[in-house]
Amino acid sequence: MFRIWAKVYADDHIEKQTVYESTEKFTYGGFFGYLADICDKLDVPTPVLLKTHIFNYAKFNHVVFRPADFMESVPFDKLVLENIL
Numbered sequence: 001m002f003r004i005w006a007k008v009y010a011d012d013h014i015e016k017q018t019v020y021e022s023t024e025k026f027t028y029g030g031f032f033g034y035l036a037d038i039c040d041k042l043d044v045p046t047p048v049l050l051k052t053h054i055f056n057y058a059k060f061n062h063v064v065f066r067p068a069d070f071m072e073s074v075p076f077d078k079l080v081l082e083n084i085l
Contacts, residue, residue, distance in 0.1 A: 002026040003084040006038045010076040016042050019084070028054055035081070044079065045070050057081065 001023050008016040018041045020034060032049050039046040047069040057063040061083040067074050 004034060004038065005082045005084050006042060007080045007082070008042055008044060008076050009078045009080065012077070015076060016044075018042055028058065031057070038081065039079075042079075044076070045072050045074060047079065057083070061085070 001021070002025075003022075004020040006018050006020060007014050018038065020038045020041065022034070031054055035049060036046050047065040048071065050069075053063045053065070053069075063081050065079040065081075067077070
C-alpha cells in the first residue's frame, strides 16, 4: 500500500489537492499510471514524465512538475507529488 499527496499551486497557494491511495505494491514502472489517475482526480492535464522526474521522486520522495512539463498551457505554477510515508 502507498499514498501520494498531490497539490496544485497557484501564486504559492494550494489551489487543489488530493491523496491518491492504492493497495497494490508501488512500482516505478507504474508511475505514469499513478500520475494519470491523480491528474484525472484533480482535473488537470497529465504532464510529460521524464526519467529525471522519477529519479527525483525516488531520491527525495517528491517531484515538481512546472508548466513547461505540460504539452498545453496550464493555469497554475506547479504540480507537486509527495510520497506519504
